[in-house]
Amino acid sequence: MEEEEKRKKRVLPINQYEGPILDAIANNTVVVIIGDTGSGKTTQLAQILYRAGYTSNGIVAVTQPRRVAAVSVARRVAYEMGVQLGDEVGYSIRFEDRTSSKTCIKYLTDGCLLRECLFDYKFQQYSVIILDEAHERSLNTDILLGLLKRVAAERKPELKVIVTSATLDGQKFSEYFFNCPVVTVPGKLYPVQLLYSVDRPVNYLDSSVQTALDIHVREPPGDILLFMTGQEEILKAISMLEERVKALEEGSCLDVEILPLYASLPPESQARVFLAPPSNCRRIIVATNLAETSLTVDGVVYVIDPGHVKQRQYDPATGIDSLTVVPISRVQAMQRAGRAGRTRAGKCYRLYPLSTYEHELLATTVPEIQRSSLTGAVLHLKSLDLPNLDILQFDFIDQPSMESLEDALRQLFVIDAIHSDGTITTLGKHMAELPLEPALARALLAAQELGCLSQALTVAGMLSCESIFFQAPRRGQGKKREREEGLLPSGGGYGDHIQYLQIYEAWQHHNFDVEWCKSHGLQGRSMRFAKDVRHQLAVIIMKKNPGGFEESATNKSKEKVSSARSLRKALCQGFANRLAQRMPRHNGYHIVSHRSQLVQIHPSASTLKVDEEGLYPEWVLYHELVASPRPYLRHVCVVEASWVAPALSKLQNVNISSLSGQGARRASSNMDAVQAGGVVINIEKILSSG
Ligand code: CDP
Ligand code: MG
Secondary structure, eight states: OHHHHHHHHOOOGGGGGHHHHHHHHHHOSEEEEEEOTTSSHHHHHHHHHHHTTTTTTSEEEEEESSHHHHHHHHHHHHHHHTOOBTTTEEEEETTEEEOOTTOOEEEEEHHHHHHHHHHOTTOTTEEEEEETTGGGOOHHHHHHHHHHHHHHHHTTTTOEEEEEESSSOHHHHHHHTTSOOEEEEOOOOOOEEEEEOSSOOSSHHHHHHHHHHHHHHHSOSOEEEEEOSSHHHHHHHHHHHHHHHHTSOTTSSOEEEEEEEOTTSOHHHHHHTTSOOOTTEEEEEEEOGGGTTTSOOTTEEEEEEOSEEEEEEEETTTTEEEEEEEEOOHHHHHHHHHGGGSSSOEEEEESSOHHIIIIISOSSOOOGGGSSOOHHHHHHHHHSOOTTOOGGGOOOSSOOOHHHHHHHHHHHHHTTSBOTTSOBOHHHHHHHHSSSOHHHHHHHHHHHHHTOHHHHHHHHHHHTSSOSBOOOSSTTHHHHHHHHTTOSOOGGGBBHHHHHHHHHHHHHHTTTOHHHHHHTTBOHHHHHHHHHHHHHHHHHHHHHSTTOOOOOOOOOHHHHHHHHHHHHHHHHHHTTTSEEEEOSSSSOEEESTTTTOEEEEOTTOTTBOOOTTSOOOSEEEEEEEEOSSSOEEEEEEEOOHHHHHHHHHHHHHOOGGGGGGGTOOOTTOOOOEEEETTEEEEHHHHHHOO
């Protein structure tokens, strides 16, 4: 307990700069604070402001790019302040709000704050907004930067904006905010010795595990932090480590505790890495880049950096939204190395040569806004009640490419979110109000019209979970096995969405029993999450449209079949930009929106029926087009040619460059117009109209 008290009272570097920080905030509307990871920006700043009285006329908000960080730090701060989580200190993440009328420090994801401004674009309930982890440059953070730049000027001096970053890019933020002051909190970093590999390893997983083992056997005590790219890899590394540790001679070295750390890890397991480690024991923490800056794990002395990260990358030219493993940037490499020098001098093992670091890695990570689909962001901006909003003139800290803006507009037009003149439609407004990607939101609204909202809500809930199936040794195997044994419904050959619906209904039929999930190879936690999401979406829709739908648990199989059919039709409207057509003689598919793109159905999707010739259905919609390692469609659903037609006619006639002769193009502008379905859409107009 004493140990805990000490931990609570510990003074972090940022606490020593309370004076200068408070002065800067008192005298300026926007302040940038730079401090190394672990200096206390996330956990201490809000408390400093609280003590200085900033919560007396509003809430202090702290945004986080990741859900898990928002929850974890809120819990930590509540603990440090000795209050119940959800009272004075709370958090709000998508589908989960743990705040009350007492809350005066609120941790929330940047996406959540962005949604709040749909209903209050001036952020009236807040006295201070801290855009934390701004160095991550998440898409939502970038949009918030732009919105807050406008609002801070309007609400001066009531609203203060603080931008924090763990890297030395403070100048860039400062220039963006009219040269606002930058307070730098020097970190207490011990020297970190950098060790490079001679070559790039053939198998970095294997090399990482071997390096961890070598450190464990040869080096003095101190925890090891190993960076992996995702859950699957982490679990594999851990089982390899466990095996090899077991093979070590007993008593030849320290005990080991091997812990995973990744975003979708159950909260209890996550909390373990923040507990004081057992004595005489070395911890090996195998983490995603969550441990790079977002969450600080104390006690690390050795860092193993294979140099990779899983990154979202959207290519407007192919429509592929991929999560691919890419080399990290030099900034990330430095951050990772820094994790080794927090308690004493440490070592960082880079599993790549110095020449790779110097010549192949990018200096900084490309901001998400330049590698994401902007469909949701553009819809969001258009639905805000902002006076004089002109997306073309919108003051982004880094401009997205014109290609991706155009792509977003085309997509929004195809799913009826914007008119041909670029103004938002009523449907578009409703879509923006749902905390879902535009395609799924559109599908829900279509389902409402087609009388299958209840089913669509279920599917939206199921698609919002990480994975409902237990991780199988090999991807897809577990799912296949359960189905082969006939334990789970198969979706009647219509694909994953229908299977998800049937699985949920079967679970519902068993009174949402957790044991039932277990015995059917399903993750109880994911299923409960799906149920929760479903409920919350239903509440939002019902609020908008009281009596809008009835929860009818239909048991008649005929009705079920017809509602499943309507559901597919509704999904087809929402996913009009994500349709694929099978090629005549084999099971390869063409992406409709990008004809040249050839794809396969992901091997895990074995829910599709095949005909006598072994061919899949001609038309499917897909939820994701992934590129690992080849372009694959994930979560597919069979649709009919007649439903596809309207989308096709809209899509096929969209021609960005055909309009130069229409006089719509200004000499000074690189804007083109789009011709869609015989309607001339002026891109410039679409972009700039509210
Ligand atoms: O945001 P920044 O990286 O500057 O630091 P922080 O996240 O506020 O972390 C400050 C200290 O609080 C670190 O030593 C963390 O290990 C500790 N902390 C913790 O013990 N539990 C958490 N859930 C979060 C932070
Ligand atoms: Mg932080």
